[in-house]
Amino acid sequence: TLAPRVGANLERFIGKPNTREVRDMIEAVVSTEIINSQLVYDPTVTCIQLSAEEVFLTVEFPSVEDRGREVIVTAELDLKTGNVSARSAING
Numbered sequence: 001t002l003a004p005r006v007g008a009n010l011e012r013f014i015g016k017p018n019t020r021e022v023r024d025m026i027e028a029v030v031s032t033e034i035i036n037s038q039l040v041y042d043p044t045v046t047c048i049q050l051s052a053e054e055v056f057l058t059v060e061f062p063s064v065e066d067r068g069r070e071v072i073v074t075a076e077l078d079l080k081t082g083n084v085s086a087r088s089a090i091n092g
Contacts, residue, residue: 016079022079044058044059045059058072
């Protein structure tokens, strides 16, 4: 797997063009995987173009421990090489 800790089988997007359609598919796949895993409640997934080959993903969801806080997970995915870097933060 490309990055097992990231999940969602993102390797299926390696070699794909960085188009709005592909970014929409990435958002849908990540959102579906998160919802199916039942790990978080009400995620918002956004995928934007960083460069011709890189996308930036954000996943936002309420903290399970404190609904007043929001968890934000970000990742950069290189559609050419498959490199992924991910970070997380808590707001609130």
